[in-house]
Amino acid sequence: MKKMPKALLFDVFGTVVDWRGSITREAQALLAPQGHALDWDAFARDWRSRYQPAMERIRSGARGFVRLDVLHRENLVETLEAFGVTGLAETEIDHLNRAWHRLDPWPDAPSGLARLKRGAIIATLSNGNIALMVNMARHGDLPWDAILGAEVARAYKPQPEAYLRSCEALALAPGETMMVAAHNSDLVAAAATGMRTAFVLRPEEYGDPQHEDAQARGRYDIIADDFHDLAEKLGIAAN
Structure with a gap:
């Protein structure tokens, strides 16, 4: 392992x-x-499947930058229509859209992040x-040092600016x-900007052993089973 990342x-x-x-x-x-x-499950997958196409319109310049909350809500309205769900109040649509604010962490994430934080800055990208x-x-007891990524960079991954401006912010x-x-395309894009890379296996994200990210x-640089395995491979002690 090379020098510990900052x-x-x-x-x-x-x-x-x-x-x-x-x-x-x-x-x-x-x-x-x-x-x-x-x-x-199909409803969740359908809503998520609209994520990349919605961002691509921004990445391509066809639409100015808007926050992901806006895109999620637009995508939710389309998904509800596709599944024949009608008659919801606007407040109910808003509540369901904010489900993304209440996503549960994988079991190892809170404690694994706390351990990793002892060895380096930890931030979202x-x-x-x-x-x-x-x-x-x-909601999930995730101990970030900083919130970085698309809104700070005004660019959506895998645009290089999303990675470079997040590094620059630190x-x-x-x-x-x-x-x-846990996604190959994300790491390939990050590596192209000069970042080091760690792949963490999340086989239950899609529950499909044939999925491209399975x-x-x-x-x-590192392939890890979970965040504690990543910490072990980075040389960060458990306590």
């Missing part, structure tokens, strides 16, 4: 928190009592906006930082 910057959706299980639960809790009998990340951190060169993610598909 900062670990984390993808959040899927890497730190379980979006699929959390959104499935939240959608069912709101909609089932109203008589809707949906495939709740997420496409999620600041309010979303702060509320999620408070007054660090990319090579002094490490991107931590395993590491690149030459990364």
Whole structure:
């Protein structure tokens, strides 16, 4: 292992928190009592599937920058329509949209992040906006030193500016930082900017062993089973 990175910057959706299980639960809790009998997992996946296309319109310059909360709500309205859900009050749509603020962490995340924080700065490098990340951190006991990423950089991953401006916000060169993610494309983009990389396995994000992110598909600095394994490989003691 080379010199310890000064900062670990984390993808959040899927890497730190379980979006699929959390959104499935939240959608069912709101909609089932109203008589809707949906495939709740399919609902969560459909909503999430609209995430990249919505950001691509911004990355391409077809639309100016807006926070992810705005995109999530627009995508939710489309998903509700696709699943034939009608008659919701605006407040109910808003409540369900804020489910992204209440995503549950993977079991190792709170304690693993606390351990990693003893060895380096830990910060988000997420496409999620600041309010979303702060509320999620408070919900899930995630001990970030800083909230960085798209809203700070005014750019959505995998645009290089998202990574470079996040490093710059910490007054660090990319090579002094490490991107931590469960997604191969995220790490490839981060590596292209000079960041070091750590792939963390999250097999239950999609629950599909054939999914492109079910395993590491690149030459990364570290491949870890979870955050405690990452800390072990970085040489950060358990206590």
